[in-house]
Amino acid sequence: MTSMLGTALLGLALLAGPTVAFLPIGGGTSTHVSITGTALLQKVTETCRAVAEAAGHEFNPMGSSPEELVQACLGPTATGEVSGANFHSALQEIYTQNGLLDRDFSNSAPYHFNSETFLEGRWLITEGMVAIKANIRGENFRVARETLGRVLHTLQDFYSHSNWVELGHTEPYNNLIRLDLPLENLADVNTATCSDCASGICPNPILPNILQEKKLTSGYMGIISSAKPKGKCSHGGAADLTVTTVPRGGINKDERRPDNMALHNAAVNAATAASLQLLEDIRLAAGDSDFLRMMGIARSSVLCFVIDTTGSMSDDINEARAVVNKIIDTKKGTQDEPSEYILVPFNDPSFGPMIRTTDPEKMKKEISKLKAKGGGDTPEMCLSGLQLALTGAPASSHIYVFTDAPAKDIALKDTILALISSTKSTVLFFLTEAGRRRRRSVRAASFEDYKDLALASGGQAIQVSKRQLPEATDIILDTSTSALVTVLQQAGNPGKEETFSFVLDESLHNVTIYVTGPSITFTLTNPAGVSQTNTEANGKLGTIKTVGNLRRMYLNADKQTGTWQINIKSNEPYTLKVTGQSTITFIYNFVERFEGPHPGYAVLSGHPHTGQPVTMMLSVIGRKGPSSVTVGKVSLVSVSGPDAMSNSTMTDMGNGDILVTADVVPKGEFLVILEGTDKVSNSEFQRQSTTQMSVSKVNFQVEVDNRVEPGRAFRFPFSVMTQGSGGQYFISARNDRNFPMSYPTSLTLTTGQYTNATLTITSPADTPSGTDVTLTLEAKSSNGVDTNYVILRMSVVTKITDFVQPLCEVVSVLADDCPKDVSQCGPFQWELSANLTDGNGTGIESISLRQGNGTLSHTSLSAPIIQANYNASCCSQIVEFVALDKVGNVGKCYHSIVRSGGPPALILSLPLWLCLLLSAFLERP
Structure with missing residues (x-):
């Protein structure tokens, strides 16, 4: 499968819609990102609905956009402006890490289930799930999101790169997320799996005996070499050198072509269903509240x-x-x-x-x-x-x-x-x-x-x-x-009189102007030409409060859309900031393009590079989704002046995503400013970023898996290059946990060439599992002029040996008093008793009710066998409760007393999707 940060929100409008292609940049409408986005939005929607029902209020999104989903999810407390920016940012972090697997691990077979590395690929998935659950427990949500993005990429690749769908399977392979279940019927290295395909586009080159025996295989991928075991399938594609080695051709279903349309569609559907299955397991382990917090949905x-x-x-x-x-x-x-x-x-x-x-x-x-x-x-x-x-x-x-x-x-x-x-x-x-x-x-x-x-x-x-x-x-x-936005931000030069313009739109309210600095005079003028000076505490435009070096002006409540001006005089440096509340905003990242088998865009951790075009991936958030705004211009503006960038181009990536490229940037520190039109009110709007950025002649390259074990030294290589003067550059590294590190304190750089080095970090043996570590690595020239940095986030996770789910055994069900006529159920009750055990595992940590309106109680969790008792009205005929062990393994009990002409349905410790499928079947008349 291919990935593309540039299509980061293509799946957002597809809450449950089909995906139709696994294509690289510029090639289609569905990628790893859109499959992931479809699954995430569907799971978030399910979670929001469950939270709303538990709280007793209606979940009724007014539309399909993330903004409207967030508004509905937060329920009656969402009485004011609710911004979807944090949700968008959380999605982008997941998408970014998903795409980086194609850059950082393009030649690693297990990360993509290439070359029949099924056991290794499954280990990456299950180990990643352990890390995600541990990070959520530690409230380290950003690291959890980053790991989730990578795990989903590997999981989705199984369905495109193996012959799972060629074998006739349409459902997810549950064993991929369960280390306690075997991977069966794998083709060994000596078993031929494909026939020769000279044209390279044969509909299904899998050998008939492999299909008949249901043998599982995947294509071999060679980026450096064309060698592969005799008789084995190739991955296929222009970047795969093995396609010229007999048997030729390839079995990947990354792209939708006339010769593989049905298989490609089946792979997309299976990958989406598998992503939902994995997300459901994480949701059950985290709980609905923390799952939504991980996704950036909070008040x-x-x-x-x-x-x-x-x-x-x-x-x-x-x-x-x-x-x-x-x-x-x-x-x-x-x-x-x-x-x-x-x-x-x-x-x-x-x-x-x-x-x-x-x-x-x-x-x-x-x-x-x-x-x-x-x-x-x-x-x-x-x-x-x-x-x-x-x-x-x-x-x-x-x-x-x-x-x-x-x-x-x-x-x-x-x-x-x-x-x-x-x-x-x-x-x-x-x-x-x-x-x-x-x-x-x-x-x-x-x-x-x-x-x-x-x-x-x-x-x-x-x-x-x-x-x-x-x-x-x-x-x-x-x-x-909530929903705080910046309209304008500038740093003023001392001794210079300046006039700044800014646009207020209809969606803004609680507009406030902050001027910080000593000995300042200013005059504010509205679009109608009415003015107020800083000496008027209560004027026609607003109320001014002065304390210390801060002057804060609250504009009057009546909305005055249009272009405003503020003239400032000062003999000292000062700052100007205009803010308000609005759901119209934007998020952005500076990115760089990477090549390889599946090209894409990677988010820059440090400063953009001098001498190269500066590229941003920008997502616009409107009141009713991205379709409710039109973007007119995106500029880079100097912090200390109005100079904007020139020679910039904007490429609309769809669904509010814009790729902005600038050949020239302002000197020194700069900010991002966006101008557009709000279609809801037909008024122009202006938004500005707050964080200063500048370009650098120093480049970093770091490729690192972010999982660290307690007590073990973790080594990762890094490379530094300068486009400026060569010579000695000082290296410094700091982490927020004070873990011991070793690294070279200086490197001698040659202009235009990368110099390699290694940093080693060791977490103490008693570090709690789920601890996150943020490491900042910096390089600075000897004269201090050229500098850059890279931020690395790692997760310390204890190696887990318990992958067995808690087990449920229903001991008794007393439901004979429940009437056949459901309309008469009111006065009657039913009961269920079950024993829960964790075998030789780490022990059950919690038991919670998932479905049902009854009362669930249980004996001590420290007992070897825990007895759970459930009592409910006969009107509530289905119960599901979840047992979670201390490392995040999830076991489920599901029972239905719905009369269906046969015996009561009893479903124990099955995946949720299968429980629901069986329940629906059993409830048919």
Whole structure:
């Protein structure tokens, strides 16, 4: 199968629709991405419906777009604006990793089930499922999504690259996701499997005896060599060198051609069904709530605080506590209620631990424990605490830092900048001067470093007195909200008068203008020519509040669409930001094209490369899906000026995805700005990114599987190249778990040539399974001018030997009192009793009701045999409950008392899709 990041959302409108092709870039409408998208949306829809029914409210999406699905999924609490951006981002992360298997492991047979590597391919799938479940348990959702993308690619390849559908199978091969079940009837290396096909396009070259004996085989793929065992099938295609070795031809069903149309369609359908089966297993292990959190579906963004707890911070801690309590109390039950709370304290020399919870009362309790103590008169470990927050919080989070001293760990500044760029998170600093000036660190850190970080992230560095802090923290209430978008962001030059224009559209509300910096005067003018200066606290256009170096202006509620202008004068550097609430937004990634058997686009972890066209993959999100907006222009704009890129082209990839290519970019730091038309209101809109980006002459190449075992050294190679001056480049690496690492601290680079090196990281033997590790690897020239970085996310997973599902044995069913006439069922009850065991496994961790409106109870989970008892009205005639063991294996009990003219249906520990199929069959009159 082929993959293409460029068609990342082609499957999104196909909640249950058919897919018709496995084609490379430019070749069709269905790829790994669309098969994955179809399966994900169908499973998310099923999960949302189950959550809605359990909560007692109706699940009724107004349309098929992801935005409308998210709105319906969140239910009655979604009273305000609900953005689908996080859901889109989660999908993109899965699609990206899915596609990267064709770049990083194109010549690895097990990742694609080539060359009859069935046992090895299945091991990759099952090991990946263990890692996904462990990461979800640890709330490390991004790593879980990345692993899911790769696992789905391998699973889907089985159906296209093997002869499974040629053997007449139409259903998924359940044994691929079950290590406790055997892979049977595999063709051995000495068994011929294909006939010669001189033309290369024979409809079915599988030998008749292989089909008759139901032998399982797959095509051999040779990217470097044409050799293959005698008589074996080839994969086929232009990149496969074995196609010229007899037997010639190929059996892959990646593309839909006239000669293989039926087989290709069967492979697509089987791959989609298999993806749904795997997703259902993960959903059952994770639970509906965490499954949706993994998919980026939650009420609002997280509330993340990083707080200095040294002796002079008592007032600041009290204010942070008050803000948290206010947000929790005022936003509870609304769309703006945070979906998660994160708290990272820091002191000197300690920082952390990171505390994260979805329980608002626990957050209140944790922040109430913070006390100001210690720290002396030295700067603190602020950036170490911020590093934990950036790696622990979801991408695009708002992180609020409270401190009154420069950073002691200023050496982390480049790492923080890399993490900000990678996560696209926004950092806001609340800076209060301590009563006594603290000594500067050796690196002479100052508040200016915080301003640099805030500017790079699109945040603010707000300097106030401790007495003024309560007024300044109102900005947290502004930004801890759903569907927050940026309309304009600029950094002004000191001593220069400038006028900035921005467009407000009909969908925007709660529009707020922030101007940060000392000694600033400004005049705001609306489309009708009405103006208001910064000296008018309550004017015709809005209300202005000034505290410290921050001026915050709330525009009046009546909507005024069109082009606005703000004229600013200042003798000091300043920042300007215009925000509002709207579901019209966009997400983007800088990408680079990769070649090979299945070409595609890979997301750049670091800066785009100097001297090459800059390419972005951009997804536009409208109020009713991508079809409800029209994109007019995408530009790169300088942070410090209005210069936009030139020689850019846009390619519409469909469903709101746009490939943007620019030959020239602004000098220095730049941002992305998008202009278009909202079809719902027929008004023009403008949106801007927040994270600064620049190009670099330094290139990284890293290919790494992200799974690490506790106690074992993990080695991965990397390569560095510069298009600038050769010479010595300094290498630095940091990880957020402080795991020991070894790597060369410098490399001598030759212009235009990659230099190879290796980094080794070792996780302690007692590292909990499911722990994620974020590693930042940087290269910098000796003069500090040229630099770039790469971010790697790894998962520490204990090797699992328990792959056996919990077993269910129904002991008794008492349903004789249930009347045959269902309309008379009200007064009557039925009961079921079952024994659950985990054999020699790790033990059952939880038992939960999946279907049925009755009451489920069970004896102690620590007992060798657990007795489960279910009681329900005769009106609720089906029950399914799920037993989950301690490593994520899922066992199911399903029972129906529906009268069908035969004995009651009894289905034990079967896959859900088969349970439903049998149930439907048994319930037929």
